[in-house]
Structures are given as structure tokens and as C-alpha cells.
Amino acid sequence: MPRIHIQNKADDLESKITPELWQALGGPEGASFAEDEAGFRAGIADAAYLITATSALRPYRALIPGQLRGIFCTSAGMDSIAPFDWLPQGTMLMNNSGVHADRGGEYVAMALLMLRQEMPAMIAAQQRGVWEKHYTSVLRGCTLVSIGTGALGAAGARAARLFGMKTIGVRTKAEPHPDFDRVVAAADLDSVLPLAEFLLLAAPLTPQSQNILDARRIALLPKGAGVINIGRGALIAQDALCDALDAGALGGAVLDVFSPEPIPPGHRLWTTRHLVITPHVSADDPAIYASDSVKLFLENLAAIERGETPPNLVDISKGY
């Protein structure tokens, strides 16, 4: 079996891949585990595969040896290690797409319900100590537009369907997708924004998707629309979104990702009107994260050994 090096994040108590977990899940023997640079250098020297988070890989990109057959990143988004000029030719890059779906779906369900029930306004009223009724209706029949139809966007659409919502997906090409009533190409995004009572951002961050929700497109949303972001902060022109929220043009937003992270003390985001902030936790389930990541790596490894393309191979020309 090929030798595998596992580089954990030193400060990661939630999703560390331990030797015990590795063995319990049937990981190949001879694996090495490290959390610092010396351990990385020693472990990577004769490894065939590397398993690591993008944040742990980022400082060591220049140290990736040409013999490495593959890198499995325990993250969904590859934007923090792009561009990929450091990646040796012939080394496959794989992501962790799929591990976040169940948890991310429940986050989207919560965000849709909170926005529909005007919780941002009621949370603000509670903070002021004011009894202020907001009578609201159900989600049934409302429309969710998701920018991104990958594992997270699809999980969000399934969450919306639990409550009888209509779902529209926006992806590179307008190929049908079973979790969406309708799919439009990214080039036609503007045509569906006026339908988006709720807009979900669940796309990878690339040069094409950066600021995809800008001031002009925010203005295309229906008055009172709700915005949910579980992708990357830079998908949104953040100041324009804060302006629209503060002006009351949007009903509210539930955001898990920001530019920058962590949000600095005193940043306007902390006090933006009808904004619910969660600190980049929407899709990481500590109960299953490490084990599901290992299982997904082993599925990809098995595919490679059978001579197939691993299902989580990143297309570095696209960035996801």
C-alpha cells in the first residue's frame, strides 16, 4: 500500500485525525502523523499521499515533493491555496466536498426559518428589551435561489424542500440537478435574482465568483429578501450588503463567512442591522468531521488504485 502522511493543524481539537481513528477506519499501515514543520518535512519525504487541511498546507506549499501522487485536503474550498502553480505536475489535488452536506443543510434550514420568521428583527427587539410583535407566515411556496449547486448548495435546496419551497440553482452551465426545480447558467443569474425571496451563496471562491453578489445584483433582489452565505465571504461585496441591510432594503441576512475572518473588533459587521453572524461553523460537524474525511479519502484512494478518476479531484483550471 502507498505510504500516507497526515498533517494535522496544531490548534485543531475538533477534527484531528489521530492514529487511533486512522487504524479504526482501516487506513493503510505505515502512515505518519505530524503537526509541525519538522514533522511535515520528515513525513512528506517518501509519502505517496498527503492528507491535510488547506490552512495547514498553505505555509508548506513550496515543500511539496514531485513524487507525491496526491493531496487530499480536508476542506471544501481551495481558494486559500490558489493559484496552483506550486502543485507538481502529476500530483492530484482532492477536496473534501460532501463531508459538510448534512451539517450545512441544517444550517440553511435554520437560516431560512429565522429569516422567514423575522428573527433578526426580533433578536434586535429583545436586545432593546422591547415587546415588538412580528407576525409572519410559513416557508411553503417561497423561492430559494442557490448560487452553487455542489454538495452544499444541493443540501441547502433539500432543506428548502423539506418546507415546501421552490428551488432554483445557478451553476456554470444550465445542466439539470435533482435537488432543484430549475437550473440556470451563471450567465443568467440576473434573470432569477428578482425571484429570490431567499438567496443562498454556496459557490467556490474563484476569480469569476468573487463579488458575484455586488451592489447592482443586491438591488435586483425583491424587497425584504433574505441572504445566506455558507460559501466564502468574498463572494459578496460585503459593504454593499451591509448598506442594503442598514437601509432596510433587505429583510435580513444570516452569514457564516466574511472578509476578513475573524471579523476584527469594532468592524461594522458586528452592528449591521438585521444581520445574524455565525463564525464560520456552518458546515463543520465535530462528531463526524475527522472520520468522514478519512472515509472519503479512502474512497478516493480506492478509485485511484482501480485506475479511475477520484471523485473529489479538483479541476485546477476552475479552482474547485
Added chain:
Amino acid sequence: MPRIHIQNKADDLESKITPELWQALGGPEGASFAEDEAGFRAGIADAAYLITATSALRPYRALIPGQLRGIFCTSAGMDSIAPFDWLPQGTMLMNNSGVHADRGGEYVAMALLMLRQEMPAMIAAQQRGVWEKHYTSVLRGCTLVSIGTGALGAAGARAARLFGMKTIGVRTKAEPHPDFDRVVAAADLDSVLPLAEFLLLAAPLTPQSQNILDARRIALLPKGAGVINIGRGALIAQDALCDALDAGALGGAVLDVFSPEPIPPGHRLWTTRHLVITPHVSADDPAIYASDSVKLFLENLAAIERGETPPNLVDISKGY
């Protein structure tokens, strides 16, 4: 057809039954509509049925004439017009049970998701302007105990099942219920509280259910449990709940009903730790409230005219 008087609340803009709505839904001709006492006295004099909210009925209880065949209250809980010594013998009292189920179910879904994802702590962190991660898992496999298995409790259980939760119902007698995996009698409540990762209060308020969740029973809940109340505030020993929340014994609470309402300015509820307050709006859907209430009344009227017991008849010996 029998003549019907409809007494609306003067300040009710959300769920008023208008002559236009009444006609559109096929309500019998000759109905009278009023919002003040003079209109009540005039309309009730020769009416066979009265449709009104409990809050609008409360001041006029002594004016109910003996010829009235039935009162249909557009409210689910009858506690504010109990005891029923003012009700003429032979006058049927009916409630609005069922109209709140869809909206109430979405409220419970939101509350379960918010509590599981530790939103009360994250809302507090946002208020302090602090980036404080809370990694949490999904609802699947968690247990909801519902005190009350009526229309609202059952809707809460169905919401829990959407996310793969286990459901235990607590009702007067341990009769099976399709929305609950298991039902126990109220006398056995203590035996299931240690299983209640989430506890829903959705029972009518009666002398038996008042303070049903008291300090002793709060202490039987698992550490970190979440409490949801969509019934009546007085079901809970409110100060004991606030104490448990402030002490960190419970994970959080999402409450829609309180004693008293509105919560007065400066009340400790406003600043209780990990408490989410909504101002008694969890189950009133303005999009359908008035029309569904009329439809439900007409169903009950048709049953009466067929010589059957109307489905929403209140058992005044029980109070619901």
C-alpha cells in the same frame, strides 16, 4: 341557516374576519360584525353562534345570552376565559385547535435548529462583538419530548422527525399517537425528562398543567438541554428556568409565551443568559389565520347541523 355574530378585536389588523372574507368563504347570510360593546350587545341578542377571540370575549362573558347555541373562539388556549361558570348550560364552546399547526411546526423546527447549533451563545457573542466558534452537530438521533400531543405538540413532533429526531409525547393517558415514537402518561413525565435533549411545552394551561416544568423537573433534564415553550407562560416556573439558564445548567431556551405578557421593561427575562424571546407570535400566520378560522368554524357548524359533536368542542371539565 342560523344567524352568526362575529366580534373582532378592535386592534387586530392581522387576523380580522371581514364581511368580504366571510362572504368569499361561503359564510351564512345575515351575519353581523362588530368591534365594540354596543355592537356586541346588538349582534349577540338574536344570534345562534358567536365567533370571537378569547381576548375579545373575556370582558363580555357575563353578557352571553342563554339562547346562544355555540361560541367559536379563534384561539387555541381557553385559559384566559376559565373557569367556565359564565357559560350558559347548553351553549357549546369550541376552540381553534389546528389552525396554528403549520406555523407552529416551523417555529419548533427553527427553535430546535437554533438550540442544536448553539445560536443563543453565538447571538450573545455577536452582541459582544466577539468571534467565538461553537462547533456543533446535527439533530439526527436526538430526542424531543413534547408535553402535549394536541395539534401544536404533534406539529412540533413532525418538525423534529424532518431532521431524524426521536419523539416522545406526554399526554393525559398513554394512548399511542402517530407523530410520536412513544407516548407516556402525564403521571410518568419524570421518567422521560432525563431523555429530553429538547423539551417542548405545547399543552393547554389548566390547574393541573400550571408550573408543570418546575425547579425539580428542570433538574431532571440532561445538562445542556434546550427548552421550547409555545403553550402558555405559566406552564413553566419561570424564575426557576431563568435561574437554570443563568447558571448554565441548560443549553438554552426559545420561548414564545411568558408570565406576564407583554414582558415588562426591565424584567429579568430580557437579560437571561441563552434565552431567545419571541413575543407570542409562534403560531399565528396572518396569511391564513382569519380564513382558516372561518373554514374551521364552518366545518364545526356543519357537524352540528348533521347532529354530530363538533370536532373542536372544548371539554370544560378539562379546560381544553
